[in-house]
Amino acid sequence: MVTKRVRMSTREALLSATTELLDGGGVEAVTLREVGRRAGVSHNAPYKHFASKEDLLAEVAIGELKWLTALIDDTRLTTDSPVEVVREVMRAYATRALHHPARFALVYIERHSEPAEFKHAAGAAWRNLVEAVAAAQDAGELPRGHSERLTALIRALTHGAIDLALSGHLAPGQKGNAEPEDLLDDLFAFLTSAADGDTSK
Amino acid sequence: MVTKRVRMSTREALLSATTELLDGGGVEAVTLREVGRRAGVSHNAPYKHFASKEDLLAEVAIGELKWLTALIDDTRLTTDSPVEVVREVMRAYATRALHHPARFALVYIERHSEPAEFKHAAGAAWRNLVEAVAAAQDAGELPRGHSERLTALIRALTHGAIDLALSGHLAPGQKGNAEPEDLLDDLFAFLTSAADGDTSK
DNA sequence: ACCTGAACACCGTTCAAGT
C-alpha cells in the first residue's frame, strides 16, 4: 500500500505507487490497473494526470536524473579532491543502480516521445558531470583533453559495468572480483596515472 | 515477408520472421501473432517449437552470442597484433550493435529462465574474449594483471558506450566526437600506454 | 477539473480437436 503520512494528491499517490511497484517487481509489475488500485482510484484515473503510461514512467526517470544532479552537488561539498568527487559520484551512482535496477533502466528505455522535462533533467545531469570532470582535469588529477569526451568515457564504463552486472554478463563466474566498483577503481587508476605523465606542455 | 530461398522448416521460418520483426521494429514489434503470420502458420504454432515467446527470443540472442564468438575467431586469423585483435573485435561488435540495436539488447534482457544453450553460448563468448585479452597481455601490449578483470573493463566500456549511444545519453550534443568507436580508441590509448610502463618486474 | 464503468483492440498462453 502507498504510505501517506501527509495528505497526498492523487498525482503524488500515482507516482508513489508506480515507484513502489517498480522497486518491487520491475517495470513489468507496473500496470495502470495496479497503480490505480494502490492509489485508491480507478484504473484510468492516471490519464487525468499523465498523457500515457510512458509519461508516468518518464516522471520517475526524471526523478532519478534529478537525484544524480543533486548527488554531484552534494559530493562536491563534502569531498576535497576534484577527482575524488567524480569517483565518489560514479561509485554512489553504481550502488544506487544496483539497489534500484528498474529505476536505473527506466532512464534509458526507448521512448515514443521524450517529455521536455526529461530532456532538461538529462541535460542538467550531464552538464553537472562534465563540470566535475573538467574541474579534476584543471587540477591535473585527470588527463587533459576534451572534457565531454572524457566524461563520456567515464560514464560509459560506469553504465556498462552496471548494466552487465545486473544482467549477469559482467565477468561471469568472477563474482566478487570484478564488480562495477572494482572496474571504476581500475579505470581511475589508469586515468590518474596518465594524468601524472601530463606535465608535458 | 520471410525470404525462403531453400526449403525452410517451420522452426527456421519462425526464427527468421522473429529476426525480421526485431530488426524492423524492435522487440515490441515481435508478437507471436505476427511471427506466425509471416511464417505462414497460426499464431500459436510457435508453441510446438518453443516453450514460450521468451524462449523464441532467447534463440535469437544465442545467435548473437555465437556471432560474437565467431567474430573473435575470425579476427584472430586476419590480425597480427594481439591487442589489435581485441580492439578490432570491440569495434566490430559496436558497429553491429548500432546497426541491430534490438538484437543487441536481446542478449541482456531479464529472463524468467535462461535456457542452458544460452548460458553455454554466453560462457563461450566470454571465455573467447578473455583469451584474446590474455594473449595481448602476454605480448606486453595490454597491462598485466587479472585477465578476467581487464576483459570486464574493456567489455563494460564497450557495452556502456553502445547502450548510451542507442538511448541518446552518450555525450548529448557532442555527436560525431564521442561515438563508441572514439571511446574505444581512448580506452585503448590509456591501456597501451600503461602497458608500456609495465617493463617493471 | 477530476473521476468512473463499460467497451475496444490488442496480447501471450492454454486446450480440445484435428491430421
Next chain:
DNA sequence: ACCTGAACACCGTTCAAGT
C-alpha cells in the same frame, strides 16, 4: 509430431457520463 480455432485472462487506451 505438428498444427488449428476458440477461448481465457490480461493489458493500455478511449469515451460517454457523472460530480
